[in-house]
Amino acid sequence: MPLPSPSTPPRADALAKATGAERYAFDSIPEGCLHAGAFRPGARLGIAHGRVRGVDAGAALSIPGVVRVLTAADVPGPNLHGIIHRDQPVLCGEVIRHAGDPVALVLAETPEALRDGLAALRADIEPLPGAFDAAGALKPGAPLVHAGRKGGNLLLRAKIEKGDARAALKNAPVVVRGEFFTPVQEHAFLETQCGTARLLPDGTLDMTLSTQSPFRDRFEIGAGLGLDPLSIRIRAPHLGGGFGGKDGATVQCLLALAALNAGGRPVRMAWDREESVLAGFKRHAVRLRCALGADTDGTLLAHDCDMLFDTGAYAHLGGEVMELSMEHACGPYRIPNTRVTGRCVYTNNPIAGAFRGFGVAQASPAFEGLMDELAAKLGMDPLELRRRNALAGGDVNGAGVRLNASAHLPECLEAVAAHPLWAEREAWRASAPAFTMRGVGVAAVFNGMGYGRGLPDMAIAKVELTDAGGFRVYVSVADMGQGNASAFALLAAQELNQPPSSIELVMPDTERCHPSGSSSAGRTTYTFGNALIKACAGLRAKLASRAAMPLLRDTLDGLALEPGRVVHAPSGKALPLAVLARFLPHDDRICVAEFLMPVAQDVAGKAEGFLIGYPHLLFAYAAHLARIEVDGLTGRVRVCDYLCATDGGRVLHRQGFDQQAQGGAAQGIGYALFEEFRLDAGRSTTGDLGTYLIPTALDLPDIASLAVDGCEESGPHGLKGVGEVGLNGPAPAVAAALRHCLGDAAARRLRRLPFTPERVLAALKAGGTARNRRRA
Amino acid sequence: MSPRTTISFRLNGRDISVETAPDARAVDLLRDLGALDVKEGCGTGECGACSILAGGAHVLSCLMLAAQLDGREITTPSGLGTPGEPHPVQQALAEGGAVQCGFCTPGMSMAAAALLAQNPAPTREEIRTAISGNLCRCTGYVMIVDAVQAAARKMRGDSGPPQAAAQTSRKKPAAARKKGGKG
Numbered sequence: 001m002p003l004p005s006p007s008t009p010p011r012a013d014a015l016a017k018a019t020g021a022e023r024y025a026f027d028s029i030p031e032g033c034l035h036a037g038a039f040r041p042g043a044r045l046g047i048a049h050g051r052v053r054g055v056d057a058g059a060a061l062s063i064p065g066v067v068r069v070l071t072a073a074d075v076p077g078p079n080l081h082g083i084i085h086r087d088q089p090v091l092c093g094e095v096i097r098h099a100g101d102p103v104a105l106v107l108a109e110t111p112e113a114l115r116d117g118l119a120a121l122r123a124d125i126e127p128l129p130g131a132f133d134a135a136g137a138l139k140p141g142a143p144l145v146h147a148g149r150k151g152g153n154l155l156l157r158a159k160i161e162k163g164d165a166r167a168a169l170k171n172a173p174v175v176v177r178g179e180f181f182t183p184v185q186e187h188a189f190l191e192t193q194c195g196t197a198r199l200l201p202d203g204t205l206d207m208t209l210s211t212q213s214p215f216r217d218r219f220e221i222g223a224g225l226g227l228d229p230l231s232i233r234i235r236a237p238h239l240g241g242g243f244g245g246k247d248g249a250t251v252q253c254l255l256a257l258a259a260l261n262a263g264g265r266p267v268r269m270a271w272d273r274e275e276s277v278l279a280g281f282k283r284h285a286v287r288l289r290c291a292l293g294a295d296t297d298g299t300l301l302a303h304d305c306d307m308l309f310d311t312g313a314y315a316h317l318g319g320e321v322m323e324l325s326m327e328h329a330c331g332p333y334r335i336p337n338t339r340v341t342g343r344c345v346y347t348n349n350p351i352a353g354a355f356r357g358f359g360v361a362q363a364s365p366a367f368e369g370l371m372d373e374l375a376a377k378l379g380m381d382p383l384e385l386r387r388r389n390a391l392a393g394g395d396v397n398g399a400g401v402r403l404n405a406s407a408h409l410p411e412c413l414e415a416v417a418a419h420p421l422w423a424e425r426e427a428w429r430a431s432a433p434a435f436t437m438r439g440v441g442v443a444a445v446f447n448g449m450g451y452g453r454g455l456p457d458m459a460i461a462k463v464e465l466t467d468a469g470g471f472r473v474y475v476s477v478a479d480m481g482q483g484n485a486s487a488f489a490l491l492a493a494q495e496l497n498q499p500p501s502s503i504e505l506v507m508p509d510t511e512r513c514h515p516s517g518s519s520s521a522g523r524t525t526y527t528f529g530n531a532l533i534k535a536c537a538g539l540r541a542k543l544a545s546r547a548a549m550p551l552l553r554d555t556l557d558g559l560a561l562e563p564g565r566v567v568h569a570p571s572g573k574a575l576p577l578a579v580l581a582r583f584l585p586h587d588d589r590i591c592v593a594e595f596l597m598p599v600a601q602d603v604a605g606k607a608e609g610f611l612i613g614y615p616h617l618l619f620a621y622a623a624h625l626a627r628i629e630v631d632g633l634t635g636r637v638r639v640c641d642y643l644c645a646t647d648g649g650r651v652l653h654r655q656g657f658d659q660q661a662q663g664g665a666a667q668g669i670g671y672a673l674f675e676e677f678r679l680d681a682g683r684s685t686t687g688d689l690g691t692y693l694i695p696t697a698l699d700l701p702d703i704a705s706l707a708v709d710g711c712e713e714s715g716p717h718g719l720k721g722v723g724e725v726g727l728n729g730p731a732p733a734v735a736a737a738l739r740h741c742l743g744d745a746a747a748r749r750l751r752r753l754p755f756t757p758e759r760v761l762a763a764l765k766a767g768g769t770a771r772n773r774r775r776a
Numbered sequence: 777m778s779p780r781t782t783i784s785f786r787l788n789g790r791d792i793s794v795e796t797a798p799d800a801r802a803v804d805l806l807r808d809l810g811a812l813d814v815k816e817g818c819g820t821g822e823c824g825a826c827s828i829l830a831g832g833a834h835v836l837s838c839l840m841l842a843a844q845l846d847g848r849e850i851t852t853p854s855g856l857g858t859p860g861e862p863h864p865v866q867q868a869l870a871e872g873g874a875v876q877c878g879f880c881t882p883g884m885s886m887a888a889a890a891l892l893a894q895n896p897a898p899t900r901e902e903i904r905t906a907i908s909g910n911l912c913r914c915t916g917y918v919m920i921v922d923a924v925q926a927a928a929r930k931m932r933g934d935s936g937p938p939q940a941a942a943q944t945s946r947k948k949p950a951a952a953r954k955k956g957g958k959g
Contacts, residue, residue, distance in 0.1 A: 014871070014878070015866065017875050017879075017882075019862055019885070020814070188911075240817075481878065656873075663916050689911065696911060697912075
């Protein structure tokens with residue numbers, strides 16, 4: 001049921017950003033700073049795996065303005081970092097494991113001297129045989145990415161099992177199977193990885209970073225460089241995009257190392273676009289082999305899925321992304337028997353990590369692809385098949401978790417079913433002009449929220465009455481563009497009964513704000529928002545009570561916080577907040593509160609292999625519809641109309657909700673159609689935005705967003721996170737639309753993203769008698 | 777060191793005379809002069825974040841040499857408007873939800889302002905074409921197109937109800953990805 005639009009004041013950060021007044025980490029250019037850059041010789045030499053025999057810095061050091069060239073020998077401490085597994089060198093001294101691995105760090109007086117210094121560096125790298133695909137990397141005798149590592153190239157093997165999927169598949173009246181492949185995806189945030197660092201005289205390492213995880217970064221830097229993590233201060237201004245790619249150390253350790261060697265001068269590092277593509281984290285490429293069994297009436301009986309993840313050269317978040325992917329492998333459906341196996345494998349490819357949809361975007365084309373295959377085999381309407389099996393509140397999901405939280409996928413499907421774009425799908429198909437085909441497809445998707453069981457998904461919020469009688473919110477979770485900071489200001493204004501203009505924000509700063517988890521996993525607004533509501537409620541009650549003395553009341557009754565003042569209603573007496581602020585010592589004007597996300601306790605399924613983060617309790621749901629047109633001569637697919645109906649709990653800010661839905665869908669359409677990250681023996685051949693194509697304004701339709709009214713009791717005013725789920729729908733929805741217009745035979749050949757013109761043409765040819773191909 | 781040369785131009789209404797190297801890029805010079813409202817997202821003319829107006833024309837400052845600024849009237853996003861006095865396009869982008877991370881937005885405001893200066897009543901297709909050299913990774917562009925339409929109405933003094941968003945499909949296929957922008 002679409003909600004009436006809640007009033008949507010514009011985001012507080014929007015005007016400063018639109019006029020260019022906002023200062024990002026990219027715009028932090030301290031007076032007198034040095035410029036640092038990493039030397040990544042693999043790309044230049046065409047080597048993704050090689051032994052480092054030496055670095056010749058002589059020519060570089062003779063360039064005026066080049067100050068220092070640092071190598072692995074200059075790295076204090078273990079020289080290994082990572083979020084969960086510490087396996088990534090800050091600078092590689094012995095081996096490079098992917099083409100973007102750094103072997104030296106240059107410090108220079110100017111960007112020009114840095115550029116020339118990097119160009120003048122020479123490395124002697126002996127090529128080693130490489131492992132460039134996950135399946136090959138598991139074969140006996142495959143080159144080892146981390147020589148001597150127990151377990152070889154297998155980072156993690158895991159299994160989820162509920163019931164007996166194999167037996168149920170054997171007995172199922174209808175079974176469909178398929179192998180799917182989802183590719184690497186580049187985040188392509190507009191602000192590349194960047195930041196500044198300075199070693200202060202008192203030993204504090206003071207950093208300003210474009211990061212999603214300021215509090216955790218301290219520990220990753222500390223571990224890599226052998227520093228006291230709590231001597232590191234990190235500030236995170238507004239990010240110019242993140243999408244998961246700034247979760248974990250990018251520039252962090254290199255910048256810290258540079259600052260330790262800069263004689264107390266500030267250092268700036270900003271990757272250019274090519275370095276961002278070369279060295280940044282990517283979405284994992286995944287191969288999925290699945291089988292889905294059903295009764296003749298479409299009731300799902302069993303799902304068996306095997307996943308093979310390519311994590312690239314380092315573990316980073318590989319195991320955790322695979323965990324979430326496996327947990328979602330069976331789709332948002334009631335399936336009594338499920339079995340999911342997964343292996344996450346090291347290769348000499350670029351490092352994979354978090355990306356919006358965190359493994360779920362990789363699973364959704366497979367589970368939805370098989371649903372469409374099943375619908376075709378049963379001769380059933382694909383939307384009806386989904387309705388029949390959709391998870392609702394109280395059901396047990398594929399991983400065996402009982403959904404006692406809000407779950408409104410059926411309503412999402414109803415909203416799409418009731419929409420003209422669905423109702424008129426056959427007319428659309430029949431209306432295709434000459435040499436074109438038209439089709440409509442739907443997909444049902446979901447996405448878990450938070451870190452999952454075994455990890456504290458916590459946030460701590462602090463709110464303070466200022467000297468002037470306004471309020472200051474200390475935000476602990478980074479705003480990568482999703483607008484959570486602005487949402488927190490509105491939330492605080494509401495909870496404190498104050499005008500939004502009286503709220504000021506302190507952006508994440510590990511010295512001034514309280515520790516909180518990262519900005520990720522659809523948890524940011526949910527977790528910090530809950531903590532903030534608690535902190536505001538505490539401060540509201542405290543300030544009302546504290547006013548009793550100056551207002552000469554002998555009881556606390558009738559005192560209330562109103563805009564700008566505390567009022568004693570019975571007497572009509574009021575105390576301005578600016579006066580109350582002066583009346584109280586500073587430490588009494590503060591309230592701090594924490595929130596810890598609930599985790600699943602009632603789990604019917606069994607899981608092996610996961611260390612932490614499994615399973616999840618809360619999910620956002622969505623139904624997506626794509627209406628497409630295919631050029632029969634070129635194979636080009638155009639998304640003409642797009643619709644998403646999303647259950648993100650209660651909608652508190654309609655514009656912000658639609659922003660997330662549309663933005664997620666846009667990235668998903670890119671993933672479905674355009675974004676092909678090509679690798680040749682571990683080296684990217686799509687190294688910039690001219691070869692790796694993200695959608696322009698001409699490539700996307702007007703994406704329509706519907707809100708489904710739900711209420712998640714544990715959420716701040718009923719809200720759930722909607723940041724991730726929107727990316728999971730477009731690939732399967734477009735695939736379904738391709739099936740609608742090209743037929744089942746061609747659709748079976750379209751199980752590898754993206755659906756480029758070449759792949760579509762090949763499927764068309766092989767599919768033979770596409771029923772809707774028309775001639776003029 | 778390259779020989780240096782002195783150039784003079786107007787930057788947001790202010791006369792500037794500055795020494796620069798012949799191989800320096802306009803984006804670097806402008807940012808060195810404090811114009812941090814000019815962003816850089818790719819350095820190769822594909823993303824449009826470094827958009828500026830030169831004599832009112834939308835150009836990419838990462839593809840321009842600093843020397844090409846000589847004698848020109850240059851407007852950057854902060855010269856177009858400020859948070860206190862925004863240009864109608866900037867105001868509409870902010871109010872219309874067209875700003876998420878916002879890193880592309882200053883450049884987007886340049887492209888949109890240049891369009892509206894030439895075409896006060898653009899269609900959605902014309903807006904999409906005009907901003908097609910400015911990549912946005914956050915929004916999916918819907919609210920950007922809405923905002924530019926809203927700004928156009930406001931600048932025309934037309935307070936009527938918004939035209940309905942195009943619900944039907946576009947007839948013409950999109951142009952191939954533009955390389956090199958307009959710099």
